[in-house]
Amino acid sequence: MNRVIVDCEHLSVVLDGSRVLDNLTLQVCEGDFLGIVGPNGGGKTTLLRVILGLQKPSEGTVTVFDKAPGQSPRRTGYVPQHLVFDRDFPISVRDMVLMGRLSGKKPLQQYSKSDRERVDEALETVGMSALKSRRIGVLSGGELQRTLIARALAGDPELLLLDEPTASVDPVMKTSIYDLLDRLKKQLSIVLVTHDIGTISRHVSRVICLNCSMVVRENPLATPSGSDIQKSYPYDVDLLLHHGGSLSSPEKS
Amino acid sequence: MGAPFHHPKNPDAMRPEIFAFEFMRHAVAASLLASVACGIIGTYVVVKRIGFISGGIAHTAFGGIGLGYYLGINPLLGVIPFSLFAALAIGLLSKKAKVAEDTAIGAFWAVGMAVGVIFIGLTPGYAPNLFSYLFGNILTVPPDDLWLIFFLDVLIVLLVWLFSKEFLAISVDEEYAEVSGVNTTGFYLLLLCLIALTVVILVRVVGIVMVIALLTIPAAIARTFSRSLPGMMALASLLSAFFSLAGLWLSWQLDIASGATIIVVAGVAFMLVETGKLLRISLLNR
Ligand SMILES: Nc1ncnc2c1ncn2[C@@H]1O[C@H](COP(=O)(O)OP(=O)(O)OP(=O)(O)O)[C@@H](O)[C@H]1O
Ligand SMILES: [Mg+2]
Numbered sequence: 001m002n003r004v005i006v007d008c009e010h011l012s013v014v015l016d017g018s019r020v021l022d023n024l025t026l027q028v029c030e031g032d033f034l035g036i037v038g039p040n041g042g043g044k045t046t047l048l049r050v051i052l053g054l055q056k057p058s059e060g061t062v063t064v065f066d067k068a069p070g071q072s073p074r075r076t077g078y079v080p081q082h083l084v085f086d087r088d089f090p091i092s093v094r095d096m097v098l099m100g101r102l103s104g105k106k107p108l109q110q111y112s113k114s115d116r117e118r119v120d121e122a123l124e125t126v127g128m129s130a131l132k133s134r135r136i137g138v139l140s141g142g143e144l145q146r147t148l149i150a151r152a153l154a155g156d157p158e159l160l161l162l163d164e165p166t167a168s169v170d171p172v173m174k175t176s177i178y179d180l181l182d183r184l185k186k187q188l189s190i191v192l193v194t195h196d197i198g199t200i201s202r203h204v205s206r207v208i209c210l211n212c213s214m215v216v217r218e219n220p221l222a223t224p225s226g227s228d229i230q231k232s233y234p235y236d237v238d239l240l241l242h243h244g245g246s247l248s249s250p251e252k253s
Numbered sequence: 254m255g256a257p258f259h260h261p262k263n264p265d266a267m268r269p270e271i272f273a274f275e276f277m278r279h280a281v282a283a284s285l286l287a288s289v290a291c292g293i294i295g296t297y298v299v300v301k302r303i304g305f306i307s308g309g310i311a312h313t314a315f316g317g318i319g320l321g322y323y324l325g326i327n328p329l330l331g332v333i334p335f336s337l338f339a340a341l342a343i344g345l346l347s348k349k350a351k352v353a354e355d356t357a358i359g360a361f362w363a364v365g366m367a368v369g370v371i372f373i374g375l376t377p378g379y380a381p382n383l384f385s386y387l388f389g390n391i392l393t394v395p396p397d398d399l400w401l402i403f404f405l406d407v408l409i410v411l412l413v414w415l416f417s418k419e420f421l422a423i424s425v426d427e428e429y430a431e432v433s434g435v436n437t438t439g440f441y442l443l444l445l446c447l448i449a450l451t452v453v454i455l456v457r458v459v460g461i462v463m464v465i466a467l468l469t470i471p472a473a474i475a476r477t478f479s480r481s482l483p484g485m486m487a488l489a490s491l492l493s494a495f496f497s498l499a500g501l502w503l504s505w506q507l508d509i510a511s512g513a514t515i516i517v518v519a520g521v522a523f524m525l526v527e528t529g530k531l532l533r534i535s536l537l538n539r
Contacts, residue, residue, distance in 0.1 A: 052432050054431060070431075073432060073433050073434030074434070076432070078429065084428075085425060085426060086300065086302070089425055090476055090480055090481055090484065091421075091425055091481065092481065095421075096425070099422055099425070099433070102419075102422055102433040102434075103433040103434050107416075107419075108415055108416075110417075111418065135480055151429075155433075
């Protein structure tokens with residue numbers, strides 16, 4: 001049995017009086033590649049924020065690397081769904097990615113040459129080397145997302161949390177991001193939020209469907225015995241999406 | 254030192270050499286020293302869009318000035334704790350208590366000024382007028398204040414250099430800074446305290462209006478031409494120094510108020526740059 005990295009027990013989150021996550025119990029183990037799907041407003045981003053320590057659980061306990069969430073910044077990498085930022089901010093792509101090295105630095109320690117080399121590698125990995133001196137505000141949506149992936153990779157995390165990293169990248173880049181995740185999953189644990197239901201079934205080891213509470217599916221494609229229902233799997237997930245509530249309006253109190 | 258520039262004996266002669274007067278040398282030194290603080294701190298004010306907070310702190314500080322006069326102590330001893338308190342309170346209220354930031358600032362702004370007016374009213378005898386507080390007088394900077402600004406510069410440069418990566422992180426992506434283990438609230442409050450110190454020390458010298466002008470205008474222009482925060486700080490400091498010196502020279506030539514001239518020079522440059530940007534965009538879109 002692999003070591004448990006993320007452990008949520010009976011997790012509930014109430015935001016502004018509405019129950020966004022309800023009694024969720026789930027574990028992410030070392031080497032896992034967990035896919036999370038679900039309708040808009042289903043609580044996927046909220047779950048990642050809880051794991052990162054950005055959102056306090058209302059009920060239940062969460063541990064990450066056997067500590068409280070947010071206590072292991074060095075070991076976690078995060079690719080946010082949206083970057084709320086100022087297009088006029090004077091920062092280059094390279095300096096943005098350098099932020100990924102921040103968690104490994106002591107206070108008062110400055111970035112070193114090896115930090116910058118690691119940043120260049122990460123930029124190479126996502127195919128952004130040519131644009132590394134560009135100002136961040138002029139990037140296209142997909143370029144920005146690749147920059148954010150590079151930033152998370154630059155920190156050499158053991159747990160990588162990605163929130164819809166392929167939402168605005170082109171098909172070629174999408175394939176290469178999934179190839180990248182396939183390579184990375186040998187070295188680290190990945191939690192991926194996505195709406196690419198068809199695509200992820202080929203890559204992830206488990207998929208959960210989150211709509212306030214959740215339905216977990218072991219990926220049938222990951223086990224040889226499940227290969228005969230290969231075709232039906234995407235439909236299955238679609239059915240799960242409708243389970244316990246309508247797609248357009250997730251349950252709210 | 255109202256308008257000592259007139260040469261009564263030969264009114265047609267050129268004005269005396271600008272550096273012939275010690276107060277002028279002090280004014281130039283004050284401008285240059287203030288430009289360093291304003292360029293660096295102003296960069297954060299502009300990229301984090303917290304100009305309104307700076308105004309709030311500056312006006313709250315007026316309460317501290319009143320308190321200082323009332324107690325008969327050096328006003329700085331009243332104003333520094335007062336403005337640091339205002340900075341921390343505004344920061345904490347908006348971060349933790351979920352009071353809308355502009356509401357917190359507005360309340361402090363108004364109450365601070367009111368408290369200042371009350372204390373000054375209660376103080377018997379001479380009290381400084383509001384006008385000198387608003388516009389200061391760069392031509393009457395005493396040498397002690399030059400040292401004070403110098404130490405402020407040293408403190409700012411040191412802290413900003415030591416914590417450059419944290420300050421950059423909370424400016425560009427606060428959430429990621431938090432995820433990276435940075436104490437974002439702590440660094441935000443530290444930044445507000447640095448703004449408060451900058452504001453109160455410079456208000457004595459150049460007045461509230463000019464502090465806000467020097468904190469925002471040079472940095473706003475510099476942002477258009479910079480690719481990094483340190484670059485923006487350097488350019489903002491240079492621009493600030495240039496506007497100050499140009500304004501001083503112009504006010505000397507035209508015999509008009511120096512602080513106000515500096516602000517007008519900076520404001521005109523800002524409008525020229527913005528107009529230039531607009532023209533460029535509309536030409537490109539033709
Ligand atoms: N700060 C907040 N205060 C109140 N409600 C919130 C807050 N953040 C999120 N919510 C609500 O919680 C629910 C879940 O939001 P969340 O962002 O986790 O959804 P999501 O699954 O990531 O959706 P999407 O696919 O659109 O990204 C939504 O209904 C949203 O309106
Ligand atoms: Mg989301």
